[in-house]
Amino acid sequence: MIEVKDLQKSFAVKETFFSAFTSLLKKKEKRIRAVNGISFSIHAGEIMGVAGESGCGKTTTAMLLLGLYRPSGGKVLFEGMDISSLKGTELRYFRRKAQLIFQDPYESLNPRFTVYRTIEEPLIVNRLRRKSERREKIMKAMEKAKLMPLEAFCDKYPHELSGGERQRVCIARAIVLEPVLLIADEATSMLDVSIRAGILEIIKELTEEMKMATLYISHDMSLLGSICDKIGIMYAGEIVEIGRSEDIIQSPLHPYTRALIEAVPVPEFRRAKLKLKAIAGEPPDLVNLPRGCSFRLRCERAIKACRTSRPKLFEVKQGHFVACHQVGD
Amino acid sequence: MQAAIENENEMLLQVDDLKVDYQMEGAVGRAVDGVSFALRKGECIGLVGESGSGKSTIAKAILKLLPSNGALAGGRVILKGRDISHFTEEEMDAIRWAEISLVPQSAMNALNPVQRISSQMVETFLAHQAKADSRKTLLDKCQQLFEMVGLSRNRIFDYPHQFSGGMRQRATIAMAIALEPSVVIADEPTTALDVIMQAQIINLLKSLSEDKGVSIILITHDISIVAQICQRVGVMYAGRLVESGDILKVFNNPFHPYTMGLKAAFPTIKELKKTLISIPGSPPLLTKRLEGCCFSDRCPFSIEQCQRVIPHTVTIREDHYVACHRIEYAERFRKEIIDIFGTRVRGQS
Amino acid sequence: MGVWKRNLKLILHNPMGMFGVATLSTFALLAIFAPLIMPYDPMKCQYIDGELARLQPPSMHFLLGTTHFGRDVLSQVIIGSRVALIVGSLAAIFLTFIGTNIGLVAGYCGGRVDSLLMRLTDIAFGIPFIPFAFLLIALVGPSIWNIIIVISFLMWRTTARVIRSQVLSLKERPFITAAKVSGASHLRIMYVHILPNVLPMSFLYIALGIAWSTLSEASLSFLGIGDPRMISWGQMLYYAFITGSARTAWWYVLPPGICIALFVISAFMVGQAYEEVVNPRLRKRNS
Numbered sequence: 001m002i003e004v005k006d007l008q009k010s011f012a013v014k015e016t017f018f019s020a021f022t023s024l025l026k027k028k029e030k031r032i033r034a035v036n037g038i039s040f041s042i043h044a045g046e047i048m049g050v051a052g053e054s055g056c057g058k059t060t061t062a063m064l065l066l067g068l069y070r071p072s073g074g075k076v077l078f079e080g081m082d083i084s085s086l087k088g089t090e091l092r093y094f095r096r097k098a099q100l101i102f103q104d105p106y107e108s109l110n111p112r113f114t115v116y117r118t119i120e121e122p123l124i125v126n127r128l129r130r131k132s133e134r135r136e137k138i139m140k141a142m143e144k145a146k147l148m149p150l151e152a153f154c155d156k157y158p159h160e161l162s163g164g165e166r167q168r169v170c171i172a173r174a175i176v177l178e179p180v181l182l183i184a185d186e187a188t189s190m191l192d193v194s195i196r197a198g199i200l201e202i203i204k205e206l207t208e209e210m211k212m213a214t215l216y217i218s219h220d221m222s223l224l225g226s227i228c229d230k231i232g233i234m235y236a237g238e239i240v241e242i243g244r245s246e247d248i249i250q251s252p253l254h255p256y257t258r259a260l261i262e263a264v265p266v267p268e269f270r271r272a273k274l275k276l277k278a279i280a281g282e283p284p285d286l287v288n289l290p291r292g293c294s295f296r297l298r299c300e301r302a303i304k305a306c307r308t309s310r311p312k313l314f315e316v317k318q319g320h321f322v323a324c325h326q327v328g329d
Numbered sequence: 330m331q332a333a334i335e336n337e338n339e340m341l342l343q344v345d346d347l348k349v350d351y352q353m354e355g356a357v358g359r360a361v362d363g364v365s366f367a368l369r370k371g372e373c374i375g376l377v378g379e380s381g382s383g384k385s386t387i388a389k390a391i392l393k394l395l396p397s398n399g400a401l402a403g404g405r406v407i408l409k410g411r412d413i414s415h416f417t418e419e420e421m422d423a424i425r426w427a428e429i430s431l432v433p434q435s436a437m438n439a440l441n442p443v444q445r446i447s448s449q450m451v452e453t454f455l456a457h458q459a460k461a462d463s464r465k466t467l468l469d470k471c472q473q474l475f476e477m478v479g480l481s482r483n484r485i486f487d488y489p490h491q492f493s494g495g496m497r498q499r500a501t502i503a504m505a506i507a508l509e510p511s512v513v514i515a516d517e518p519t520t521a522l523d524v525i526m527q528a529q530i531i532n533l534l535k536s537l538s539e540d541k542g543v544s545i546i547l548i549t550h551d552i553s554i555v556a557q558i559c560q561r562v563g564v565m566y567a568g569r570l571v572e573s574g575d576i577l578k579v580f581n582n583p584f585h586p587y588t589m590g591l592k593a594a595f596p597t598i599k600e601l602k603k604t605l606i607s608i609p610g611s612p613p614l615l616t617k618r619l620e621g622c623c624f625s626d627r628c629p630f631s632i633e634q635c636q637r638v639i640p641h642t643v644t645i646r647e648d649h650y651v652a653c654h655r656i657e658y659a660e661r662f663r664k665e666i667i668d669i670f671g672t673r674v675r676g677q678s
Numbered sequence: 679m680g681v682w683k684r685n686l687k688l689i690l691h692n693p694m695g696m697f698g699v700a701t702l703s704t705f706a707l708l709a710i711f712a713p714l715i716m717p718y719d720p721m722k723c724q725y726i727d728g729e730l731a732r733l734q735p736p737s738m739h740f741l742l743g744t745t746h747f748g749r750d751v752l753s754q755v756i757i758g759s760r761v762a763l764i765v766g767s768l769a770a771i772f773l774t775f776i777g778t779n780i781g782l783v784a785g786y787c788g789g790r791v792d793s794l795l796m797r798l799t800d801i802a803f804g805i806p807f808i809p810f811a812f813l814l815i816a817l818v819g820p821s822i823w824n825i826i827i828v829i830s831f832l833m834w835r836t837t838a839r840v841i842r843s844q845v846l847s848l849k850e851r852p853f854i855t856a857a858k859v860s861g862a863s864h865l866r867i868m869y870v871h872i873l874p875n876v877l878p879m880s881f882l883y884i885a886l887g888i889a890w891s892t893l894s895e896a897s898l899s900f901l902g903i904g905d906p907r908m909i910s911w912g913q914m915l916y917y918a919f920i921t922g923s924a925r926t927a928w929w930y931v932l933p934p935g936i937c938i939a940l941f942v943i944s945a946f947m948v949g950q951a952y953e954e955v956v957n958p959r960l961r962k963r964n965s
Contacts, residue, residue: 010588049595053496053523095861108852112874121870122860161382163612173856192379193594194587198607201672219524222598226605249598263528267553267595271534275555275669282493317764 001044001078001213002065002181008073009035009060013287013305032286034060037074039313042213049216049224049245051260052234053283058217061234062183066098067091078181078299096126099174101203103186105166109158115147116154117171126177138177144209145172146202155178164195171202175210178211182207182214182232189218200227225249230319233257236284236294239313243320253322255299293325301326340407341544342368342391342429342512347404349383351615358615360386360399362623364567368512373538373545374554375576377591378565381612384548386568388514389488392431393421409511427457430505434517436497439504440489446500447471447485450507457508464606474503478533506543513537514546519554521524526665531557552580552591561648563586567623568614570642574649584651584659587624589666606670622654629669630655632663684879688955694924695951701944704937705937708793709759717741720753720909725767733927736786736829743929745914746921754909755933760909762941765826770828770887778873778880784838785845796842807894808901815903822905825898837883844876876958885949896938911938 013030030172035057037080042048050058063069065076066082075082078094086094102108109118119141122163139150145168147153158166167187174182184203188196207214218224224231225245232242233256241254252258262277281298286288293311296302311323349361361383368374372535376384389395391406393416406414413424425431433439441449450471451464462470472482489497498518505513515534520529535558538541547559555562555576562580563573564587572585583589593606610627613619624629625635634654642652655662689695706716718724724731724744734744740750784795811828818824848854849872857871898904899912900919911934917923920929 052523061661068855086724095859100856100858100859102852102856104852108856110853110857110871110875121857123859125839125860125866129953151630164611164832170856177860192611193552194590194608195611197594197596197605197672198606198609200605201607220596221524225598225601226596226603239481249601251584261598263524263530264598265531265551265553265557266597266599267556267580267592268597268599269556269577272576273539273557276528277537278532280529282495282564295440327837 001042003041003077004061004065004074005039005073005077006037007035007039007071007076008033009057009064009065009069010072030287030316033237033289034286035064036289038232038234038237038239038241039074040199040232040239042181042215043246044211044213045208047214047216047228048098049218049228049231049232051219051221051224051231053244054141055217055283055286056234057237058234058263059185060099060237062185062217064213065181065183066150067094075249096122096177097179098181099177099183101167101170101174101182101184101187104190105163105170106158108170109166111158113157114154114157115142115158115161115169118158118169119176122173122177138172141176144175144202144206145169146198147172151166161190167191167199168202171199171206175206178210179212182212183217184214185217186219187216188223191218196223199238202323203227221261233260236286236289238323239321240295240324241322242313243322247317248319249289253316253320254295254297254324255301255326259298293323340367341370341372341409342546343405343407344387344391345405345407347387347390347406348402349386349395350400350402352398352400353616358617359402360568360615361390362619363404364563364565364568365404365569366563366573368544368546368571370511371538371542371544372561373546373547373559374532375549375559375562376553377549377555377562377567379612381551381567381615382565383568384565385516388431388516388546388548391514392425392429393418395429402596404669408525420461423457426453426505428510429506429512429514430508430510432498432501432513432515432518434520436501436521440497442489445488446492449468450474450485450504453507455502471503471507474507475500476502477506479529493526495529497661498522498526498530499533502530502537503653506537510543512544512546514548516548517550518547518553519549527554532559541577553597556580560564564591567619568615569623569624569652570650571624571653572649572651574645574651575647578646582659583663584645584649584656585624585653586628586630586662586666589663590670593667594641604667604671606667607672608670622652624634630658683954685955689948689951692951694955698944698947698949698951702942702948703903704760704912705941705944706763708756709763710876712757712760716753716756718750718753720749720757723748724750733923733930735927736929742933743927745930746923746927751914751929751933754914755911757909758911758914758934758937759941761822761895761905761908762892762937765822765829765910765932766888766892766941766945768896769826769833769891770827770832770884772826773887773891774837774880774884776830777883778841780834780838781841782845782868782873782876785842786849786864786872788856792842795838799835800933801839802832807832811898812901813902815898820903820905822908825895825905826891828898829894833884833887833890833894837880837887840879840883841876842875844879845872848875850871850952853855880951882949885945885952889949892938892945893942911935948952 007250010031010033013032054060064071070084083094116138118133119138121139126135142150142291147168191199205292216228219296228245232239233247233249235256241257248257251259259279265276279298284294284297290297292308293306296306305325311325313321313323315321316327347361347363347364351358364387378384390401401414405412408428417473432600447468451467455468472485475482475485480496480499491499502603519530531554538545549555561574561577562576563570566587572579572588579588580592583592590606590608596605608627613623613626621636621638622640625631640652640654642650645651690699730748731744732748733746734740736743741751744750780795784792810832814828815824854867854871857867894911896912899910900916902916904910904913914934923930
C-alpha cells in the first residue's frame with residue numbers, strides 16, 4: 001500500500017558567522033544526512049515499527065512519508081503514485097489519506113478548539129460542506145477512538161482532558177478522514193503507564209478494522225515487539241535490519257539490534273541484580289559519516305571489511321533483512 | 330509506614346507522615362498525603378508512580394526546594410537523627426549537596442550553559458568546604474569523579490552544550506556525588522534519554538550503590554528501572570503510598586490492585602504475547618478532598634467501604650506494607666485484574 | 679464564549695482591573711450621555727449680568743469655573759471625554775489590527791517576507807512621533823480622523839513585534855503540523871489556527887493602545903494641531919496655555935489634566951490586570 005524506495009533526505013547545516021567563513025575556504029557545503037537511502041513497504045492492515053536512538057532519522061522518515069519534507073533522493077510511492085509529484089486534487093486526496101498522531105497529546109491539540117471542533121477541522125478543510133454529514137463522521141470517529149460518552153466530550157477544551165483522553169482525540173482527528181496511512185510518532189511515550197496499553201489497543205484495532213498501513217515510531221523495543229507485525233531498526237539514517245517482529249526480537253542479527261534489545265530493562269524482580277548490557281559511545285556525526293559501516297565505531301565485532309565498504313541489506317531468511325558484513329558469510 | 334519505627338540506628342533518612350500542600354488558583358491541593366518511608370545505609374529505594382502522584386514533590390520537600398506556592402503541611406524528615414523539615418534556608422544550604430544531593434530529570438537545566446563544567450564543579454566544592462584546598466587539587470578530584478562516572482578526564486573543560494544528553498546526565502551525577510553525600514535523590518534520571526544511554530546510566534547508578542555504598546532514592550515511573558537497581562520500593566498513587574516494602578515481595582506478590590495493574594501494564598521484551606492491561610480513568614484531581622481510598626474510582630474491586638473510609642497501612646509480612654481494605658482477596662484479584670482490563674494489543678495469536 | 683466571561687471575571691477580581699474598568703465605564707457613560715449631563719453648551723460664551731463671565735473661579739453657578747472666553751469648564755471636560763474615547767478606542771483598534779496582521783504574516787511566512795516587514799517595523803520605530811505627526815497633519819489638515827490615522831500609522835510597531843514573536847513559537851507547535859497534515863492552506867493555518875491563540879495578546883495591546891493613543895491625541899492637541907471643531911482635554915490645556923490663563927486659573931488646567939491622567943492610568947490598569955489573565959505566571963505570584 002505504501003512503498004519507500006531508496007529514500008534520502010539531507011538538510012543544509014545552518015551557517016553561523018564563523019562556519020560561513022570556513023566553508024568559503026573549503027568551498028563545500030555541509031549537509032546533515034538525516035535519512036540515507038532506506039527502502040521498505042507497509043501493507044494495508046499492518047503495523048510496522050521503526051526503532052532507533054534519537055537523531056537516527058525516525059521522525060524525518062515520518063515527515064517524508066507525509067509529504068511534509070521533499071525527499072533529496074528516492075521516492076515514496078502511495079497507491080502507486082510518487083507523492084512528491086502530486087498536485088491539485090491528487091495532492092488533496094493524498095493529504096486526506098495520510099495522517100499523523102504525535103508524541104505529545106497536549107501540544108498537538110489547538111488549545112482554542114473544542115474536541116468537536118478539533119475533529120471537525122480536517123473535514124472542513126477537505127470541503128465536506130453538509131453539517132449533518134460532518135456530524136455523523138465525527139461521531140463515528142469518536143466512537144472508534146473510544147471517546148465515550150460522546151456528548152460529554154464534544155464541548156470540552158484540551159486542558160479539561162487527561163493525557164489519555166487527549167491522545168484519543170488526536171486519534172479521532174487522524175481517522176475521521178478515513179486514512180490509508182497512519183503514522184504514530186512515539187504516541188504513548190508521554191502517557192501514564194496504566195493507560196498506555198489502551199491507546200495501543202485502539203491503534204491496533206483501527207489498523208485492522210480500517211485496513212490502514214500504520215507506521216509506529218518508538219525507541220522502546222518491548223512496546224514495538226508487542227504491537228508490530230514487522231520492525232525496522234534505523235541507525236544513522238539507514239535501516240540496518242528489518243523483518244517480522246518475532247524474528248527481530250527473538251533472533252536479532254545486527255549487533256546494533258542486539259544492543260537495543262539487551263539495553264531494555266526487564267521488569268523481573270530478583271535479589272542479585274544483573275548488569276544491563278550497554279554499548280559504549282554515541283551515534284556518529286551525521287555531517288561526517290564514517291566510511292564503511294556507520295556502526296563500526298561502536299561495534300565490538302568490527303572487521304576490516306566494515307571499515308572499507310558499506311554493508312548492504314540482504315535477505316537472511318524469508319522477509320528478514322540485515323545489513324552487516326558479519327552475518328551470513 | 331511501620332518501616333519508620335524499625336531500628337533507628339541504621340536508618341539514614343526517615344520520612345515520617347509527610348504532607349505537602351499546593352496553592353492552586355484559590356484552592357488547596359494536597360500533593361503528598363501522609364507518606365512515610367525509610368532509607369537504610371547503602372540501600373536503594375525506588376518511588377514509582379504516574380505523573381501527578383507526588384513522587385517528585387517528595388524529593389523537593391526533602392530538599393526544601395518546593396516552589397513558592399507549595400508548603401510542607403505536616404510530617405518530619407529525619408536525617409541521621411536530626412529533623413531537617415523545619416531547618417532554615419542557611420541550615421539547608423549546608424545539607425544540600427553535602428548530605429543530600431539531587432540528580433534532576435533534565436541535566437541541561439542543572440548545568441550552567443555559559444560556564445565550563447570544571448569551574449562549576451570546583452565552585453561546588455569551594456562553596457561547601459571550609460578548608461581551602463588549592464584549586465588544582467580540587468580540579469584533580471573532579472577529574473577523578475569524571476572517570477568514576479565514565480567520562481574522560483579532559484572533557485571536564487568542556488561546556489555543557491558540547492556534551493550529549495547521556496554525558497550531561499553523567500556529569501550531573503558526578504556533581505551529585507562530589508561531596509560524598511549520604512543520600513542521592515535521582516528524579517527520573519533517564520526519562521529524557523534513549524534506551525542505550527538509559528542502560529548506561531542505570532548501570533552507573535547501580536555500581537554507585539553496590540560498589541561505593543551510596544544510598545539512593547530513585548524516582549521513576551518505570552518499574553523495570555526499579556527492578557534493575559532497587560532493593561525496596563514504594564508505590565505511589567495520588568499523593569499516597571499505597572504499597573511499599575521489599576521489591577521482591579511487593580512486585581512478585583502485589584496486594585494493592587494499583588500495584589497489580591502497574592505491573593501488568595508494562596510490556597516486556599521477554600514475553601511478547603503477555604496480555605497488557607489498561608486501567609480506564611485518571612487519578613483524582615489534587616484539589617479534591619478524598620473521603621476514602623484514593624484509587625477507589627478506578628479500582629474494579631472497590632466496595633462501598635473503599636469510597637468512604639481511608640484504608641490504614643497494614644503489615645502483610647516483614648517489610649511489606651499495603652493500604653487497602655480488601656487485602657484478603659489479593660490472590661483472586663491478581664488473576665481477575667487481567668481478565669477485566671486485559672487488552673488485545675498483541676492480537677489473539 | 680466562556681473564556682471571555684472568565685477573563686472579565688479575572689480582571690474584575692484584581693483591584694487595579696476593577697478600578698480601571700470602573701473609571702473607563704464612567705468616562706464612557708459621560709461621553710454617551712454628555713448632552714444630558716452638561717449644564718451648559720460647552721462652546722457658548724456665558725454672561726453674568728450682561729458681562730462675559732471670563733475666568734470665573736468655581737462657584738455654585740459654574741461648578742468648575744469658566745475659561746478665558748467665558749465657557750463652562752465642566753461642560754468642556756464632559757464633552758472632552760468623547761474625543762478621548764473615540765480617538766482612544768478607534769486608534770487602538772486600528773493599530774492593533776495592523777500590528778496583529780503584520781506580526782502574523784511576518785512570523786508565519788518567515789524568510790524574505792519576515793525580513794521586509796520587520797525592517798518596516800524598525801523604520802516605524804525609528805520615526806519620532808511628534809515631528810512625524812506635525813508633518814502629516816500639516817499636509818492633510820487637522821481633523822480627528824487624521825489624528826486617528828497618524829496614531830495608528832505609527833503605533834502598530836510594538837504590537838507587530840510582540841505578535842510576531844508569539845507566532846514564531848506557535849507555528850512550531852505540533853498542532854500546526856497537525857493542521858498541515860489535514861491539508862489546511864497557509865491562510866487557513868494563519869487565521870483559523872494561529873490567530874485565536876494570539877488574540878488574547880492582541881486584546882492586551884488594545885488596552886495599552888487606548889492609553890497610548892489618548893495620550894498622543896492630548897499631546898497633539900496641546901501643541902495646537904488637534905481638531906479645531908472638537909473640544910478635547912489636550913485642546914483645553916492648549917487654550918489655557920496660549921491665553922496665559924494657565925498661570926492664574928488652576929480650575930482651567932487641573933480638570934482636563936486630571937482627566938487625561940485618570941483615563942490613561944485606567945487604561946493601563948486594565949491592561950495590567952488583563953496581562954495577568956494572558957500570562958498565568960504573573961497571576962500565581964500575586965495570589
